[in-house]
Every structure is written in structure tokens, then in C-alpha cells.
Amino acid sequence: MIITIIGTGYVGLVTGVCLSEFGFHVTCVDNNPDKVALLKDNISPIYEPGLEQMMRLNAEADRLKFEGDVSQCVPDCDVVFLAVGTPSIAGGEDIDLSYVFSAVDDIAPHLTDGTVVIVKCTVVPGTCERVRQQIAKLRPDLDFSVVSNPEFLREGSAIQDFMRPDRVVIGVHDERGREVAEALYRPLKLQDTPISTTSLAGAELSKYASNAFLAMKVSFINSIADLCEKVEANIIEVSEIIGLDQRIGDKFLRAGPGFGGSCFPKDTRALAAFGRSVGTDQPLVEATISFNEDRKNKMAERVLETIGDPEGKTVAVLGIAFKPDTDDIRESPALPLVELLIKNGVEVRAFDPKAMEPAAKLYPQVVWADDPYEAAIGAHAVVIMTEWNVLRALELERLRDGMAEPLMIDLRNIHRRKEPARYGFTYVSIGRDPASPAQ
Known part of the structure; x- marks a missing residue:
């Protein structure tokens, strides 16, 4: 053929x-x-x-x-x-x-x-x-x-x-x-x-329905993460328990700063708009869109609040791509963070294994580093935005020694809380109440 x-x-x-x-x-x-x-x-x-x-x-x-x-x-x-x-x-x-x-x-x-x-x-x-x-x-x-x-x-x-x-x-x-x-x-x-055969419209809709459902799943677990912070609960443990239910499954249940990329944002918006155009609103999808945009902005604001007075501060942003193993920065949650830090006069240093070239075109004022340790030099905080493997295996002592202040804000929960603290870091993550068992 x-x-x-x-x-x-x-x-x-x-x-x-x-x-x-x-x-x-x-x-x-x-x-x-x-x-x-x-x-x-x-x-x-x-x-x-x-x-x-x-x-x-x-x-x-x-x-x-x-x-x-x-x-x-x-x-x-x-x-x-x-x-x-x-x-x-x-x-x-x-x-x-x-x-x-x-x-x-x-x-x-x-x-x-x-x-x-x-x-x-x-x-x-x-x-x-x-x-x-x-x-x-x-x-x-x-x-x-x-x-x-x-x-x-x-x-x-x-x-x-x-x-x-x-x-x-x-x-x-x-x-x-x-x-x-x-x-x-x-x-x-x-x-x-499995080969599923359907009508033309059935196939077209299946794509949007799949992505919208996964996007809702991401937003749901992020909402539960916020709740975990108000009680003695750990979102990692809660996610694992939820995921053991075979009707739910464990995929897309990792709390984070919101979804981005070329598919979920575009496809949820398109499905919502299409639903309105044919007189069948999609309120769950509409809520997911609104929640996710709010989520990205709130996570950026949380970082700014955590570092305190921004005057004279330097922040290292580790990870710019919307997910690991890609150079795609479209609608990445890292972008609102970088923009908010710059707007408030914070010097931004950044590292990403693959996405620095496209990101540098958007933010020439950012100092782009060859590795996370170079990015952290003189930083008052490092913020983990993408779960690249290289960021999971950081040499924490080396990272700390180059920083002005040992503050780590992990918006992907890729580190156990006790480990950064063992090296003198103030460690901030999401959905993990300090009173809950450490993980």
C-alpha cells in the first residue's frame, strides 16, 4: 500500500x-x-x-x-x-x-x-x-x-x-x-x-471526549490536593488509594500546577465551544477550563508569596516544557510563573533539557543555564515545574551550596519531603499537609 x-x-x-x-x-x-x-x-x-x-x-x-x-x-x-x-x-x-x-x-x-x-x-x-x-x-x-x-x-x-x-x-x-x-x-x-469502528462523527467526538475526560481528571486531583492542604492528608497517598480502584485507574492522578501542551487546553475549549454551537452545553468541561487557568495563575502567585519581598530576589525555574521528554512549551504552567516573576522585578534563571531554545525567544531577559546547578547559582529559591528525570536525581548538597537561600518549591512533588530537609532546604510542595506522615 x-x-x-x-x-x-x-x-x-x-x-x-x-x-x-x-x-x-x-x-x-x-x-x-x-x-x-x-x-x-x-x-x-x-x-x-x-x-x-x-x-x-x-x-x-x-x-x-x-x-x-x-x-x-x-x-x-x-x-x-x-x-x-x-x-x-x-x-x-x-x-x-x-x-x-x-x-x-x-x-x-x-x-x-x-x-x-x-x-x-x-x-x-x-x-x-x-x-x-x-x-x-x-x-x-x-x-x-x-x-x-x-x-x-x-x-x-x-x-x-x-x-x-x-x-x-x-x-x-x-x-x-x-x-x-x-x-x-x-x-x-x-x-x-482493539480496533473500534464507528461513524465519522463518532470517531471525531471520541477524541475530544477522551482528552476532556483526562483533563477533568487532572483538575479533579488538583482540587483534592488543595483540600489535602487544609486537613491532615497527603495527596500522594490519597491519589494512590483512588487509583487502586479499577474503575478509576492511576493515570492522570498526579497533582501539579495544571495541564498545558498542544492538546488538552485546545481540545477542551473546542469541545465546549462545539457543545454551545449545537445547543448542548458542556458544564463539566467549562469548569475544567476555568479551574485549570486559575490553577496555573494561583501556583505562580504561590511561588511569589513564598519568596516574600521580590526586591533583589533571584529565582531558578527548573523545567519550562509542559511535560518531560518534549520541547513543547505551549500553554505550559511554567510560562505564567516566569511572566509573574519578571513583572515583579525578580531575576529569573532557568533550565530545561529540551525547551530552552523556544522559551528563550519568548523571554530573552531570562538567564538560561546549561544545567540546574548553574541555574541555581545565587538563587533565593528553586522552583520545579517539569518532572524531568534529571530533576528527580538532583545532587541536593551541590544545589544548596550555590544558592543564596536554600528554598525549594516543588510543584510536581517529585521529591520526598524529608530528603531536601535533610540537606537544609525549606521544602514546599503541594497537597501535602505538614502534619501528615512524610512522603
């Missing part, structure tokens, strides 16, 4: 590389010539563990190619994936579908009879039907199929998520689309991966 992927962002590139790993011949297309040049040199424009190595191996095996022109590959392929961006409309909650329909306009003249167009990007219910109608309008005599195949990739573990997913969702309009999509994922079916 010959496959073309339109778009080499996070979803498109990972999808193309992994499908080539299945043995299919894949061409990834992007209209950015600089990006295409990088990809042809087997250089990934995004950071994802293991991705560049897999790119190189499949390119060398002649299963993976990169192009800038759809006319060079679409006419000869069996399947076209649309994997372009669907960002939020500037200043609004709805998603911008212009990239999707621009891609449809680009590929339509080159499609041949029997081609299956698979929409991989995250789109609101009804979009795939609109794609089908648009192609039919542009090519009224064309025999084609449209499939919805939402992605469920986590940044930092996307390859594992694609190669060994919890499930594959296929939304179909006709039998041919279903057969082709199931053939694509046959390698996963042989591993006993």
Missing part, C-alpha cells in the same frame, strides 16, 4: 514514520521547503525520543520519503492522510479548520479513483463529512472514500503510543474506507490491539 501524509507536524511525522516501520511506502509532504530539507537529511524538526533513528532506518530502506509538492505523490497513492494543524482561532475557542480545507483543495485535483482520504488531525464532529462534500464538489466524478482516524499520541511517548496503542479508532462512511483503514492497522490487530 502506498501512502501520502499531508503535514509533517507532530502527528503527521510520527504517523508517517511509524507506518513506514510497518512496511508501507510513505511520502510525507510539507509546504515548508526548509522543513522538507531538514527531513530529507533525517533531522526531525520536533523532539521525540527515538524518532530520528526510526526516520533514518526507514529512509535508508527506501520506505520513507519527504516532498514539498503533492502532485509528486498523491496521484500514485492508495491512501492520503490529512495531518495538518487545527489550532485555536486567535482570541477564541473554536478551532481553525482552514488548514484542513486548504489541504483538501491541494489534493483534490490529484486524487484517483479508489483513493481513501483519512483525516488524522483533531477536528470537531461534522468536519470529515464536510471534507467528503468538498472533495465531491471539486471532483464530482471521483470515486473516493473518507475516514476519520483520530490520533491518541502523547508527546514524549508518541512512538510507543502508535506502535502499541490502547485502541485504534476508525470512523467510516462506506465499506471500502473501513476495509482499507483496517488493512493499514492489521499489524496492530495481530497484537490484539
